[in-house]
Amino acid sequence: MLRTREDILEGRLRIPSGCAISGIFSKSGKPIGGERIIKSIEVMHDRSNGLGGGFACYGIYPQFPDHYAIHVFHDNLASKRECEDFLLKNFDIASMSEIPTRLTSGVTDAPLIWRYFAEPLRHRVVEDFCDEDEFVARRVTHINARIDGSYVFSSGKNMGVFKAIGFPEDVGRFYRLEDYEGYCMIAHGRYPTNTPGWWGGAHPFALLSSSVVHNGEISSYDANRRSIEPYGYSCSLQTDTEVIAYIYDYLTRRVGLSQREFADVVAAPFWSAIADMPKDRREYYEYIRAMFSNFLITGPFSIIVGFEGGMMALNDRLKLRSMVCAERGDTLYAASEECAIRVVEPELDRVWAPAGGEPVIATLGRPGGER
Amino acid sequence: MPINYIYPDYEIERDYDKCINCRVCERQCANEAHAYNERRGKMLADSSKCVNCHRCVSLCPTRALKIVRTAHTFRENANWNGQLINEIYKQCDSGGVLLSSMGNPREYPIYFDRLLLNASQVTNPSIDPLREPMETRVSLGAKPDRIERGADGRMVNNLPPRLNLSMPAMFSAMSFGSISYNAHESLARAATELGIYYNTGEGGLHEDFYRYGPNTIVQVASGRFGVHGEYLNAGAAVEIKMGQGAKPGIGGHLPGKKIVGEVSRTRMIPVGSDAISPAPHHDIYSIEDLRQLVFSLKEATAYTKPVIVKIAAVHNVAAIASGIARSGADIIAIDGYRGGTGAAPTRIRDNVGIPIELALAAVDTRLRDERIRDRVSLVAGGSIRSSADLVKAVALGADACYIGTAAVLALGCHLCRSCQEGKCNWGIATQVPELVKRLNPNVGYRRLVNLMNAWNHEIKEIMGGMGINSIESLRGNRLMLRGVGLNEKELSILGVKHAGE
Numbered sequence: 033m034l035r036t037r038e039d040i041l042e043g044r045l046r047i048p049s050g051c052a053i054s055g056i057f058s059k060s061g062k063p064i065g066g067e068r069i070i071k072s073i074e075v076m077h078d079r080s081n082g083l084g085g086g087f088a089c090y091g092i093y094p095q096f097p098d099h100y101a102i103h104v105f106h107d108n109l110a111s112k113r114e115c116e117d118f119l120l121k122n123f124d125i126a127s128m129s130e131i132p133t134r135l136t137s138g139v140t141d142a143p144l145i146w147r148y149f150a151e152p153l154r155h156r157v158v159e160d161f162c163d164e165d166e167f168v169a170r171r172v173t174h175i176n177a178r179i180d181g182s183y184v185f186s187s188g189k190n191m192g193v194f195k196a197i198g199f200p201e202d203v204g205r206f207y208r209l210e211d212y213e214g215y216c217m218i219a220h221g222r223y224p225t226n227t228p229g230w231w232g233g234a235h236p237f238a239l240l241s242s243s244v245v246h247n248g249e250i251s252s253y254d255a256n257r258r259s260i261e262p263y264g265y266s267c268s269l270q271t272d273t274e275v276i277a278y279i280y281d282y283l284t285r286r287v288g289l290s291q292r293e294f295a296d297v298v299a300a301p302f303w304s305a306i307a308d309m310p311k312d313r314r315e316y317y318e319y320i321r322a323m324f325s326n327f328l329i330t331g332p333f334s335i336i337v338g339f340e341g342g343m344m345a346l347n348d349r350l351k352l353r354s355m356v357c358a359e360r361g362d363t364l365y366a367a368s369e370e371c372a373i374r375v376v377e378p379e380l381d382r383v384w385a386p387a388g389g390e391p392v393i394a395t396l397g398r399p400g401g402e403r
Numbered sequence: 404m405p406i407n408y409i410y411p412d413y414e415i416e417r418d419y420d421k422c423i424n425c426r427v428c429e430r431q432c433a434n435e436a437h438a439y440n441e442r443r444g445k446m447l448a449d450s451s452k453c454v455n456c457h458r459c460v461s462l463c464p465t466r467a468l469k470i471v472r473t474a475h476t477f478r479e480n481a482n483w484n485g486q487l488i489n490e491i492y493k494q495c496d497s498g499g500v501l502l503s504s505m506g507n508p509r510e511y512p513i514y515f516d517r518l519l520l521n522a523s524q525v526t527n528p529s530i531d532p533l534r535e536p537m538e539t540r541v542s543l544g545a546k547p548d549r550i551e552r553g554a555d556g557r558m559v560n561n562l563p564p565r566l567n568l569s570m571p572a573m574f575s576a577m578s579f580g581s582i583s584y585n586a587h588e589s590l591a592r593a594a595t596e597l598g599i600y601y602n603t604g605e606g607g608l609h610e611d612f613y614r615y616g617p618n619t620i621v622q623v624a625s626g627r628f629g630v631h632g633e634y635l636n637a638g639a640a641v642e643i644k645m646g647q648g649a650k651p652g653i654g655g656h657l658p659g660k661k662i663v664g665e666v667s668r669t670r671m672i673p674v675g676s677d678a679i680s681p682a683p684h685h686d687i688y689s690i691e692d693l694r695q696l697v698f699s700l701k702e703a704t705a706y707t708k709p710v711i712v713k714i715a716a717v718h719n720v721a722a723i724a725s726g727i728a729r730s731g732a733d734i735i736a737i738d739g740y741r742g743g744t745g746a747a748p749t750r751i752r753d754n755v756g757i758p759i760e761l762a763l764a765a766v767d768t769r770l771r772d773e774r775i776r777d778r779v780s781l782v783a784g785g786s787i788r789s790s791a792d793l794v795k796a797v798a799l800g801a802d803a804c805y806i807g808t809a810a811v812l813a814l815g816c817h818l819c820r821s822c823q824e825g826k827c828n829w830g831i832a833t834q835v836p837e838l839v840k841r842l843n844p845n846v847g848y849r850r851l852v853n854l855m856n857a858w859n860h861e862i863k864e865i866m867g868g869m870g871i872n873s874i875e876s877l878r879g880n881r882l883m884l885r886g887v888g889l890n891e892k893e894l895s896i897l898g899v900k901h902a903g904e
Contacts, residue, residue, distance in 0.1 A: 249527035251869055252876030254883065262774040287550060293558075302536040319560045321875075322542045323550070326777065330876040331527050350535060350872065352528055 051235075051247035052079035052200070052221040053355075054367040055336040056376070057343040057394045061091065062362070066209030068376050069217035074201035075375045076368060079247075080221030082138065084234035085203035086195025088243035088338045091214030093190045099126055099149035100168050100240075103186035103193060104175070105231055106144040111181025116148075118179060122171050123150035131194070131207065138202030143231060147192070165240055165285060172239070177266060183232040188241030189340065195220075195234035203234075215396060218338045220245035237273040241340040242284070244277040247368055248353045251331030259326035272333065279327050280337055291337070291344050295391035297324040299349045336366055342395035351388030358383040364394040407496050409489045410475045413455045415448035421467035422446055428459035428468060433826040433838055456819035458828035490749075501749035504822035504832070506649060506741040506786050506808060509753050513741075514760035514893070515792045519902060521883045523870040530872050532863040538873040539570040539862055543780040543802055544709045545733040563733060564709050566640055568803055569598035570859045571874055572793060574851075575738075575784050575807030576622050576644065576713070578606025580657050580666040580678065581745035581822070583839040586814055586831045589847030591615035596848070597855050600639060602805075605629075605655065605680060607669040613637050620711065623700065625654055626680035628670040632703060640708050640734070641700045643693070645684070646715030648742030648785035651756045655680035656746065661825050661834045694730040701731070709733035711782070716740060716762030717755075721769035727779075728770055734780045736805060737762050742785025743808045745832055746823035759785050760799060764897045767800025767879055790861035799897065800879040806855075813854045814847045 054072045056064050069087060093101050102119070106112035119125060127149045133142065157167045172184045186193035191214075194207040200221040220235040236243040250256070250272045257267045257275050263286070265278040276298070283289045283297060297320055301309075306317045321328070332352030337344045345366035347355050358365040358373045358380045365373040370383060386392050415436060424446055428437040436452040437459060439445075453470065460468045477485045490501055523529040530537065544565030551561045574594060579587050581604065588611075594601040595618045602620040607629015612619070621638035623630050635641055646652070657678040667674040687693050697710050712727045713736035714720065720737065727735050739759025744752065763783045770776035783796045784805030793804050812818065815829035822832035830842030862874070871877050885902040886894050894901055 251523070251527060251871045252873075252880065255876050255878055255880035258771055258879045258881070259777075262771045262776060288552075289550070303538055303540055304536050315560065316558070319558060319562065322544075322562055322565060323546060325542070325875040326878075328873055328875050330872050331870045350530065 051223055051245075052076035052368045052372070053219065053245045053247050053334060053336050054372045055216070055218040055245075055338070055343055055345065055365070057216045057364045059362040059364065059394050059396060061215045061396050063091070063213035063215065064217050064363075066204065066212045066217065069219045070201050070204035070209055072367065072372045072376045073204070073219035073221055076221060076372050077199060077201070079223060079368060080199055081223045082199045083197060083224050084195070084220075084222030085198055085200025086193060086220050086234045086236050086245075087200075087204060087207070087209060088186075088191065088193050088216075088218040088236040088238060088245070089209070089212050089214045090191040090216035090241075090338055090340075092192055092212040093149070096126060096149040097190045099151050100187055100189055101192050102148040102150050102172075102184055103131065104146050104148070105183045105185060106146060107181035108144070111179060112144055112146065115175055115179050115182035118171075118175060119148060119150060122156050122167075123148070123152055125150050132211070133206050134208055136198070136202050136206040139196050139198040139206040141197065141231075142206075169240060169281075173264075173266065177268065185232055186238050186243075188238060188243070191238075191241055191243070191338070191340070193236050193238045193243055195236065196231050197234060216338055216343050218243065218245055218336050218343070233269055233271065235271075235273050236338070237269075237271070237277045239277055239281050240285070241338075242277065242280055243338040244273050244280060244335055246273040246276055246333055246335045247355075248272065248333030248335075248348065249331055250276075250329050250333055250348075252329050253331075256327060256329060276329065276333070276335060279329075283324070283327065284339075291339070291342065291393050292391060293320070295344065295346050295389070295393075296320050297327050298329040299346060299389035299391075300328055301389060302349065334368065341397075342393060344394075345386065345392045347386060347388045347390070349389035351385075354385075356383065356385050357392050364392070366392060407492055409451075409492060410473065411450040411453060412473055412485075413453055413470050414450040414473050415453050415459075416469050416471050417446060417448060418467045419445065421465040423465055423467075425464060427462050427464065431458045431462050431828060433828050433833075433835065434824075454819040454821040454824070455817075456821070456828050457817040502746055502823045503749040503752050503820060504744060504746055505818060505820040506743045507753050507756075508820070511740075511758070514758055514889075514897065515788070515795050517887055517889050517893075518760070518795050518884050518897070518899065519887055520791070520794060520798070520865060520869070521885070522868040527870045529870050530867040532860075532867040535867075535872060537863040537867055538875075539859055539866075541568050541571045541803055541874055542566070543568065543734050543782070545779055546777050564707055566600060566709060566734070567598075568600065570855065570862065571797055571801070571803040572787075572806050572855060572858065573599050573620070573782070573803060574601035574810050575742075575805040576602035576604035576620075576642065577745070577807065577811070578604030578622075578628075578657070579609055579669055580606040580661055580834070582811070582831055583827075583833055583842060584609065584611075584665060585839050585842040585844045585847065586811070587612060588844040589814055589842070589851060590810065591619065592844065592848035593851035593855070594618040596852050599855070602642060603629075603638070605644060606657075606666070607671065608634050608637055609665060609669050622713075623696075624680055625682070625684045626678060628672065628678055628680070631671075635700065635703050636708075638708070640711055641704060642711040642713055642736065643684075643696060643700070643732075644713045645687070645693070646713065646717070646738065647744060648715045648738030648740050648756055648759070649744035650747040650751045651715035651717050651740075652682060653748065653751055654682040658825070663834050666834055690726040690730060693727065693732075697731040711736050713738060715742075716757045716759055716785070718757060720757070720762045721765040724766040724781075725769055725773055725775065728773075728775045729778075732779060734782060734802075735766070736782040736784065737766060738805070739763075739783070739785035743811070744822075759783055759796070761893075761896050763796060763801055764799045764881075768898055771879075790858035791865070793858065794862055794865050794877070795884060797874060797877050798880050798883045800881075802878060809854065810851060813850045814842060
């Protein structure tokens with residue numbers, strides 16, 4: 033892994049990327065095989081350039097549903113030892129193992145990739161005066177900022193992120209994604225405009241159980257970054273996805289907004305549209321826009337957010353990036369291009385392009401979804 | 404003793420081929436620089452009386468006049484320039500403090516001119532403001548730490564009272580007294596039409612202007628002139644003036660000759676008495692006292708209006724602002740050393756304070772480091788000369804800007820910097836009735852509206868080029884700025900990268 037090399041660019045520079053994204057969600061919780069999401073993202077091969085691909089898969093660890101599944105890239109055995117010492121001081125580790133991979137021609141320079149099913153030590157959580165999620169978030173931040181050579185890239189419950197440098201379909205095969213199945217599968221193919229060499233810089237970007245894949249280049253980046261950092265986040269990767277993931281985490285987990293309200297903050301309607309709304313809607317948006325003006329995101333983006341029991345697709349308010357949604361039975365699809373949906377499900381009940389700023393949200397056990 | 408003769412810096416040049424002896428220049432000049440000489444049958448001018456305000460030049464029907472820098476000079480000296488020598492002569496004569504007006508004119512660095520803006524290319528699209536909504540509306544005020552939800556689960560509006568601006572600009576504090584009734588009327592009407600705010604300064608609010616209250620910020624300064632309950636409740640916000648960029652650390656002095664009729668009534672002081680604002684507020688000797696005044700004013704206005712605390716940009720401005728953000732203030736206004744004034748001691752104006760760009764960047768960074776930036780809004784002033792300066796100030800971290808000098812320029816000011824004389828030929832900084840009436844508020848307010856609308860168009864154009872469609876996403880967005888010709892220290896204080904990085 034190249035992170036410790038002096039010439040590495042990831043995190044030193046801001047890296048705009050074009051991208052492909054795709055997400056499949058079963059509202060009834062019916063398992064979706066990993067090969068389906070590989071097939072979906074593969075058809076958008078030209079939207080990536082081989083410099084990063086990744087997946088977020090939900091419902092894949094039914095054997096440890098209540099443990100935090102911590103996925104870590106270790107540069108070497110020394111950093112692995114240091115990281116594991118730290119984990120053991122803070123967690124009860126129910127299981128630890130190397131994440132199974134297969135030799136794949138398009139994926140090289142692999143670090144040591146390990147997975148730990150962990151439960152926070154009760155007395156450590158109490159000492160921190162916080163809840164378990166916050167405890168885990170702090171420990172993850174500690175490892176990523178302080179333990180040189182180890183990087184946690186997934187830390188949710190009953191979910192996992194798998195990512196690498198390479199085309200996304202190669203990355204999926206590298207991680208043997210066909211061996212996993214779950215209720216939600218999200219994929220990302222990256223087209224960065226320079227040459228990042230670090231696996232951690234690939235997407236999805238995840239914190240706890242929420243994960244974000246993103247296509248676009250947000251023009252509000254530095255305003256958002258400088259607004260979220262005071263709340264204890266450190267945007268060390270300097271990517272849009274990272275700052276969006278932190279805003280999502282802050283607004284939903286710490287402020288207590290719903291996914292819908294999060295969408296209303298980051299892709300707020302224009303004042304001209306708000307002026308024409310009925311009184312209660314108008315007052316709601318006036319409040320949202322005054323209270324959370326720092327977290328408005330401008331510039332092109334389409335994102336898919338995975339969270340415990342749900343998935344949300346959202347475009348910027350001008351819809352400056354393509355995104356198509358579709359439904360078949362109780363399954364929701366969202367992708368940069370319609371072909372990525374048709375290739376896995378040729379027969380669809382409904383296909384539509386959501387308007388800018390209009391979130392498409394699906395959650396488990398609500399077959400009708402929320403729109 | 405002829406030693407006290409000071410040769411004028413500027414000379415009036417008249418083209419006698421064009422001059423028709425209409426004597427307009429003579430009638431227009433309150434300084435009496437022009438006179439008709441019966442014996443010689445032509446107009447003559449005394450350049451020593453000229454302040455270079457261009458009134459005569461602008462109104463000469465045959466364009467016979469111009470004002471030129473004199474070629475007369477002292478023996479060249481890189482250390483003792485003519486201005487310094489003349490100031491010595493003046494002080495030997497008067498034994499007094501030198502007075503000046505408007506902002507610091509000296510050749511200090513102008514950081515706005517060393518900052519360049521970004522634009523989109525390829526990886527993200529620029530946005531055409533003629534085709535797509537482009538939002539420059541901003542809301543100023545404090546924010547609570549958390550949301551609250553009602554029984555139905557909906558968020559309830561727990562925001563304290565705020566100011567809503569159609570664009571991120573307001574007219575700076577200029578008192579009735581330092582400027583004329585017609586100037587105030589122009590500002591009040593323009594602010595109302597634009598959907599922004601103007602500021603009374605420390606001179607009270609003339610009863611005719613109470614109807615512009617929803618677009619008025621009423622100021623409370625150290626002299627408390629014109630302050631009473633009705634006044635505090637007349638405006639949309641109350642501003643405590645702790646300092647002014649043009650004269651940090653000192654008070655104000657409006658000479659008795661400007662305290663005439665309406666000014667005297669509005670200020671609630673006798674006609675002809677000097678209006679002296681003390682250097683400090685005598686009830687504020689530290690930050691905890693400020694907190695008490697903030698809450699006194701909130702009590703007096705039943706917590707219905709935001710309170711602004713205005714400070715001059717001085718060395719320790721970041722720490723001061725951090726204290727103010729914890730004092731209950733809703734908005735902090737910072738005034739840079741280039742900010743204007745109706746009168747200030749020259750040595751203070753030219754040597755005290757720091758540039759607004761550095762002060763603003765330092766304050767915004769400090770408040771974020773201390774995690775209190777969201778508690779307050781920041782307003783920057785002194786001096787914002789154009790829409791580009793304004794955009795750069797927002798990118799450095801300002802929520803909005805105060806516009807002072809540019810606004811008086813809109814009213815006809817030609818920056819002759821002689822406001823302290825009270826003989827403003829443009830009817831702005833004067834209380835002489837025949838001069839005041841030269842400023843027609845119907846024209847004045849329209850020019851202010853035009854200027855702000857023009858800036859707003861330019862702001863939208865610049866934002867669109869960056870791919871930003873809400874001014875809120877530009878606030879503190881320092882990646883949109885690059886420095887040119889700045890050293891590492893300057894770049895680090897401004898929090899921007901150098902061009903090419």
